Amino acid sequence: MAALGPWPGAGVPVAVAVSGGADSMALAVLARQWRPDVVGLVVDHGLRAESRREAEQTISRLSALGMSAHLLVLAGLERGTRMAERARRMRYAALFAACREIGALDLLVAHHAGDQAETVMMRRRAASGDDGLAGMALATPMLDVRIVRPLLPFTKPALYATVRAAGVAWVEDPSNADLRTERARARQALAQDGELDAALKTQALRAGQARMARDRADAGWLAIHARFHPGGWVVLPAGLAPPRVLSGLVRVVGGHDYPPDRARITLLAHAAQPATLAGVALMQWREGQWLVAREEAAMAPRMPAVVGCVWDRRFVLRARTLPPGCEVGAAGPVAAWWPHAWGRPAWPARVLRTLPALWLGGQVVAVPHMGVCRMDWAADAVFANHPPQPMLPGMLFGGTQGNLVGRVS
Structure with a gap:
């Protein structure tokens, strides 16, 4: 854990995503031994009748470890096309929101060496390129939370041994063995071919180190030219x-x-x-x-303005107060003539129209990036630019620290 730092001091919790399975329970056991101020986050997808009972069992098991925990219930997730992707997005959105609520800057997740091999196998089949073959990084910076995967070098049997030695029970999710999913099929193929499993793990390590080198070079190019x-x-x-x-x-x-x-x-x-x-x-x-x-033409439509809402998957609204009926949307045509009217140097109108703005009563009342504000209540409104993914894919891999790479902000 020291190699994955720096970590916050006492009083700032570290969050642990705990599904209740053997992997995440092993992570919870180890994290609780590592430091006292870790907080478990348990997500109930609601896709199985027994999911709530299992989530509550997991909360109780974490409590027995001396770890406080929060239950996060996903609303609106329905079965259908791309369900795994939708579930993943909703799960991480709930986890990140919980991290912000408790003040955690780091989220530990239980991906292990077997998950890494499965990921590389699927990406190799999809011809995802050199970066994809590097698999998951040990740490990835997101909007305002860092995802950390401390178990990535360890195998599934080691994690089973850890929970058994700790005397901790866990939940077996039957969907993990559902061969209708690509990951379950990859898991089965690797279980039947130990040499392939080892080769993919080695490939991920080497590809990850090469990805870090490319990240360093690209970060240097961006710093000079962009x-x-x-x-x-x-x-x-x-x-x-x-x-x-x-x-x-x-x-x-x-x-x-x-x-x-x-x-x-x-x-x-x-x-x-x-x-x-x-x-x-x-x-x-x-x-x-x-x-x-x-x-x-590709931007998101207007949406209700709520403090902390994310518009167009990039802009987070920060404000003290917002009146009823206020909306967030693109500034549109009105942004094109304001700079000219005020004698300011203008960016292309095509660009200015894409700026995030506050709307009320069908009119633009504030475009913070342009310093435009027509209502006193909007004077402190800010749109922070936080894309869902970092500019460069890998931050840490194989226990070696990489250069900090930025995001558009």
Whole structure:
């Protein structure tokens, strides 16, 4: 754990995601031995009739370990297409919200060496590229919480041995053996081929170290050449950026979890031209420079304005008070003429229209990034730009610390 630090001092809790299975219970046992101020977060997806009872059992077992715990209930998750992906998003959203509520900066999760091998196998089948073959990093920075995977070097049998030695019971989720899911099929294939399992773990380690080296080089390139605007766009030099950097920029400007099409990115990186892809517009600007900006037509619609809400998967609203009926949405056409009217140097109208704004009664009342405020109650409103994924994929891997890599902010 020391190698995965630095860790907060006493009084700032560390959160532990606990599903109730053997893996997460082993993590809970070890975390409780590591430091006293760890807090368990137990998520009930509500997809099985017994899920609430199992979640409450897990809470009781954590209490017996001397660990406080919170039950997080997901509402609105229904069976259907892409259920695993939807469940994952909702689960992490609930976990991150709970971390903010208790003041935790780090979230421990129980991914282990077997999970890593399964991930690499699935990504190899999907031809996800060198970064994908590096699997999961030991630590990944998210919006305001760091995901840490301290069990990644350890095998499933070691975790079973840990909970048995501690005398702790656990829950076996039958969905883990459901061969209709890709991960369960990968798990079965690896259980039947020990050599493949070992080879994939070795491949992940080597690929992770190579990914860290690429991250360091790309972070250096960004520091020299890229200019990030808090309104959600990036200024690049003539020729755009190397393919891997351009891919990361398109992902964070578009607010996506996954990178865009590699073939298109490679073409644009080698022959820069105006284009739209993955909800992002690449456009030429002054003196041969380029802008990587949000595509207006792809932005999220207006939504109710609530303190802490996330709009367009990128902007977090911070404010003291908001009146009833207030909404968050794109500034739209009104943002294009304000700078000219006030004699300010303007960015392209196409870019200004994508800025987040506060709306009331069908009119824009504030565009914080432009310093525009027509109502006193909106004077302290701020939109913090926090894309769902970091600019570069890997932070820590194999116990070696990598350079800090930024996000658009």
